[in-house]
Amino acid sequence: MFEANSDYLKLPGSYLFSTIAKKVAAYSKEHPDAKLVRLGIGDVTQPLPPAVIKALHKAVDEQADPATFRGYAPDLGYEFLRHAIAENSYRALGCDIADDEVFVSDGAKSDSGNIQEIFEKNNIIAVTDPVYPVYVDSNVMAGRTGTYDEKTTRWSDVVYMPCTEENGFCPDFPEKTPDVIYICSPNNPTGMALTKDQLQAWVDYANRNGAVIIFDSAYEAYISEDHIPHSIFECEGSRTCAIEIRSFSKNAGFTGLRLGATIIPKDLKDHNGQALYPLWARRHGTKYNGAPYIVQRAGEACYTNEGKQEIREMVGRYMKNAGFIKDSLAGMGYTVYGGVNSPYIWLKTPNNLTSWEFFDLLLNKANVVGTPGSGFGPSGEHFFRLTSFGTYEASVEAMERIRRL
Amino acid sequence: MFEANSDYLKLPGSYLFSTIAKKVAAYSKEHPDAKLVRLGIGDVTQPLPPAVIKALHKAVDEQADPATFRGYAPDLGYEFLRHAIAENSYRALGCDIADDEVFVSDGAKSDSGNIQEIFEKNNIIAVTDPVYPVYVDSNVMAGRTGTYDEKTTRWSDVVYMPCTEENGFCPDFPEKTPDVIYICSPNNPTGMALTKDQLQAWVDYANRNGAVIIFDSAYEAYISEDHIPHSIFECEGSRTCAIEIRSFSKNAGFTGLRLGATIIPKDLKDHNGQALYPLWARRHGTKYNGAPYIVQRAGEACYTNEGKQEIREMVGRYMKNAGFIKDSLAGMGYTVYGGVNSPYIWLKTPNNLTSWEFFDLLLNKANVVGTPGSGFGPSGEHFFRLTSFGTYEASVEAMERIRRL
Secondary structure, eight states, X not given: OXXXXXXXXXXXXXXXXXXXXXXXXXXXXXXXXXXXXXXXXXXXXXXOOXXXXXXXXXXXXXXXXXXXXXXXXXXXXXXXXXXXXXXXXXXXXXXOOOGGGEEEESOHHHHHHHGGGGBOTTOXXXXXXXXXXXXXXXXXXXXXXXXXXXTTTEETTOEEEEOOTTTXXXXXXXXXXXXXXXXXXXXXXXXXXXXXXXXXXXXXXXXXXXXXXXXXXXXXXXXXXXXXXXXXXXXXXGGGTEEEEEESHHHHOGGGTOOEEEEOOTTOBOTTSOBSHHHHHHHHHHHOOOOOHHHHHHHHHTTSHHHHHHHHHHHHHHHHHHHHHHHHHHHTTOOEEEOXXXXXXXXXXXXXXXXXXXXXXXXXXXXXXXXXXXXXXXXXXXXXXXXXXXXXXXXXXXXXXXXXX | OOOBOHHHHTSXXXXXXXXXXXXXXXXXXXXXXXXXXXXXSOOOOSOOOHHHHHHHHHHXXXXXXXXXXXXXXXXXXXXXXXXXXXXXXXGGGTOOOOGGGXXXXXXXXXXHHHGGGGBOTTOOEEEXXXXXXHHHHHHHHTTOSOOEETTTTEETTOEXXXXXXXXXXXXXXXXXXXXXXXXXXXXXXXXXXXXXXXXXXXXXXXXXXXXXXXXXXXXXXXXXXXXXOSOGGGSTTXXXXXXXXXXXXXXXXGGGTOOEEXXXXXXXXXXXXXXXXXXXXXXXXXXXXXXXXXXXXXXXXXXXXXXXHHHHHHHHHHHHHHHHHHHHHHXXXXXXXXXXXXXXXXXXXXXXOOHHHHHHHIIIIXXXXXXXXXXXXXXXXXXXXXXXXXXXXXXXXXXXXXXXX
C-alpha cells in the first residue's frame, strides 16, 4: 500500500510566504476597501526592460515559423545563453568559468531547492540564521535534517550559524563542521553582504574542511560597494569548493518569466574524487526539460548594451526606494540594516515586539505588508524585512503610514 | 566532508535520448553532408498554433506595462489556466475534477520525474517494460529501486510488467503487488492504448490493493477511437487511486515552451488517511516558482475555439504521417504496431537484429534516426520506435530510404 513521504510530513506549518499570503488575503476580505502597500514578498513591480520585451516578441515570431521553430531545448541550456552568462557575469569579473559550467534553469528557487539532491543523504548542512526558508525546507523533505524542536524551531541535524547585530550579520565558523554550507550574499533577509575578505575566509574554510559552499548570488546586481564580491568565483580556490546559483529575477524583473542558472566547476569533487558536475547534468537530463527558448532569448537580451543599461536603471530605481526607506525609518528612530548592497531593509521591531506582532500591527494599523524576521529563523526574532521592490510612490506612502503609527 | 549522492551513481550510462543525441552528433561530424531524417526523439516540428502565438504576444505586451505587469505566479498556477484545464480536459469528459485539483507546471517530464518524491522511500514502484525512462531513473536517483543487474538491465526492487506482442502490449497484473504503478496510455513507446475496460480493471486493481496509479496522458490528443479513454478520471473509483500527468507538448507543440499539469484529487489518501494533495502543493511551494505568466496565457489559448481547431489540425497532420509510416512499413513486410491512437510507430526489427543494430543500420545506411526499443527496457529488444512528429516530406523521404535498404 502506498504511503505519503514521511519526511514531508515533518515540515511544520506551511511555507513562510504562503502563510503571509493567507493572512493578507483574510485581511483584505474583511476590509475590501483597505489599500495595502506590499513590501513583503520579494517580488518586483517594474515591467520587463524594453530589450527583453523586444527579444521575447522576436523569439515568439520565430516559434510561429516552421523554418525557425525550436522544440526541446538542449538539456543544460542554449549555448548562446550559457556563453552570455559565463562571459558577462563571470569572465568579465576575472572568474575562471567555462560556458559549459553554466546550467540554465527556470529560476534560482528551483535550483536552490533541488541542488541538495546531488549530495549524499547523511551530509550535514549548515545555514545562516535567519535564512531563506527553501534551503532548509528542501533538506527536510529529503530526510536530511533530523527531528524538529518546536520550542527552538530548529532541526537536530542542521548546523545553524547565527547572524546577529553582534557579528554584523556575518556568520562565524560553526563549532561542528558541516558538509554543505548555504551562503547568500548580499543576504536575504538581512540585506548585509560579505566582503571579499570575509567570503575568501569561507572559501578557505570549505577547502580546509572538505565542505562545499552553495552560494546564492540572487542579489548581486544590488551591490554598490567595491569591496563586495559579485561572485564567489572571485575568491581564490573557489573552483574546488563552490557552487553558485544566480537569478534573473531581481536584476531584470524575471520573477514571472522564470530564468536562473547554476554554476558547477568541473574541478568540484568530493573526497572520493567524484565530480558533482555530471550529477547535476544527469538531474537536468532526467527530471527537467530546459527553460523555454523564448525565455532563454530574453535572458540573452539582458547582456546586450541596451539590456545592461536598462537593468542598471531598473536596479537604480529600486535602490532609490531602499535608500529612502532606510533613511525614513532611521529618522523615525528605528534601528535599520541592509539597503546599501541589497534591496532588503532589516529593521529592529520597536518596543521589543515579536516579529509577528509587528507584522500584525503593520498590516492592521498601517495596511503595510512586510515579512516577520522570525519566519527566517529564531535569530530573526524581533526583526522585520521590508523590500524596496515596490514603486517609489508606494515606498513613500508606506513610510508615511508607519510614521503615523 | 561532502559526498556525491550515491544513488545517482548507480544509474547506468546516460539518459537514453542523450546517448542517441551523442551518436547522431558523432555521425554528423564524420558525415557533414549527410541529410538526416530525425524520427527519434518525440519532438514536434510544426510551429506553435496562431492562437498561441497571438496569446504570447499579448502577454508579452502586458509584461511591458507597469499597469499589467505580473511577477511571481501563484504557486500552483493561475486560476484562469487551472479552470480552463479542469473544464475542458476533464469536466467536458464527465470527469469530476475541480479547478484547484489541477497543478500547473513546466511540463510533464518534470512532473513525471518529481512526483515520486511525495511517496515514502520504501514504496515499491511498478513500470511497464518497455517504459519511458524517466519513471525508473527518477526512482533510482531517490534510492528506491535496489540494485541493478547489468545482464537483465533490471532493478531488484522494481516490479516490471512486460508489454509484448503476446499480451497486445497491455500489461498483466504483476505477481508482486506494487505501491505505485506508472501507466502511460496511449503508450510511449509502443503506441498502444488501453481501452476503457482495461483501464477500469487497473483502477479496480489499485483500489483493491491500496496502490496509486501515476497516469501519463501526454498523448491523449492522438486518440482516434471511441473506446479509448482520454483520462483515467473517466474510470469509476479513480479519485481514490490516481494521479494524472498531462502535457501541452504533443498536442499544441509546447516542447520548447514548457507547460504541463498534474491532477491530484483531494480524495487520494494513503492507508493512514494522509492525502497526497498537500504534499504536492508543498513541493510546488518550496521547490518551484510557477510556470511563466506568458506561457500560462499560451496554455489558456489552447482552449479557445480557435486554439482547439488549430490543435486538431496540427494533430491531424502528424497522424497523417503516422498512418503513412505505418502503411508503408507494413507494405514492406515489417510487423508494425501503434500509430492509430498514438504518434508512435513500434516496429519489429527485421532479421532478428537487436534494437541498437537496427538503429546503427538506419543511421548509417538510410540516415534515418529512430529510437532503439531496448532503450526502453528488455522487452523492447528487437523493437524500434519511429515518431510521426517530422514533416510529411520527411516521413515520405524516410520511408523511401528504408525501402531502399
